[in-house]
Every structure is written in C-alpha cells, then in structure tokens.
Amino acid sequence: MTQPIPPITLPPVEDAQQEGKWLQSALQQWLDHEFIPELVNRKIAERAxxxxxxxxxxxxNDLGSLVIAIVTEMQAFDFSKSFYSEFAIANAVSDLLLDSLGIDRCCGNG
Structure with a gap:
C-alpha cells in the first residue's frame, strides 16, 4: 500500500516583505524563461x-494550503494575455519554494 505524501511546512515567516519580493522576482524569472518574456508576467508574479x-x-505555513490559495485566488486574474493559467502559476510557486528549501521535487523522498 502506498503511503500518503507528508505535508511540507514552511518555516514561520520572519520577513513577509522579503519573502514576497523574492517570490515575485523568482516567479517572474521563471515565467520569462519558460516561454517568452511578456509584460503580463510581471503582473502575474506580483499578484501571486x-x-x-x-x-x-x-x-x-503549509505548502499545500498555500498552493490551493494561489490557485483559488488567481482564478480571478485575467490570463487572456498569457500562456499560463492559475494552475501553472501555483505549481511554479510550489516548485520554487521546494527548490529554496532544498527539497527534491522530482521523485519524492524515497
């Protein structure tokens, strides 16, 4: 029988402004690199x-809950000028956070 994936908990926030700036920058770089740099990428990264x-x-602090919040709230964002969706953005945020924590996102823990 397979084991459920244990939740991933981020460390308590120390400087939300700094975290937000880091995430905005990292996400915009990811968006620009994954497809093409577009003006809307800055707005997407800013909103996320x-x-x-x-x-x-x-x-x-729960990564899963943060991802769900981003998917839910980004549904109101107008993605018509982008190749991305709220799901792609939430997944990218999750990947960026996992990378920043040094957690292998490819193949799980075992």
Missing part, C-alpha cells in the same frame, strides 16, 4: 506574491 504574502502573514 501578494497572495502568498497575505497567506503567510495570516499564519499559513
């Missing part, structure tokens, strides 16, 4: 970072 910072300031 705002959602992330607010969630962190409200005490959310």
């Amino acid at each position: 970072a705002q959602i992330f910072m607010r969630q962190r300031l409200e005490g959310e």
Whole structure:
C-alpha cells in the first residue's frame, strides 16, 4: 500500500516583505524563461506574491494550503494575455519554494 505524501511546512515567516519580493522576482524569472518574456508576467508574479504574502502573514505555513490559495485566488486574474493559467502559476510557486528549501521535487523522498 502506498503511503500518503507528508505535508511540507514552511518555516514561520520572519520577513513577509522579503519573502514576497523574492517570490515575485523568482516567479517572474521563471515565467520569462519558460516561454517568452511578456509584460503580463510581471503582473502575474506580483499578484501571486501578494497572495502568498497575505497567506503567510495570516499564519499559513503549509505548502499545500498555500498552493490551493494561489490557485483559488488567481482564478480571478485575467490570463487572456498569457500562456499560463492559475494552475501553472501555483505549481511554479510550489516548485520554487521546494527548490529554496532544498527539497527534491522530482521523485519524492524515497
């Protein structure tokens, strides 16, 4: 029988502004690199970072819950000028956070 994936908990927030700036920059770089640099990428990264910072300031440290919040709130974003969707953005945020924590996102823990 397979084991459920254990939750990933981020360390408590120390400087939400710094985390948000880092995430916004990292996400925009990822967006620009994955397809093509577009003006909308800055807006996407800015909005995702705002959602992330607010969630962190409200005490959310669970990565899964942060990803769900980003998917849910990014549904209101107009992606018509982008090749991305709220799901791609939430997955990219998750990957960036896992990378920053040194967690292998490719093949699990075992």
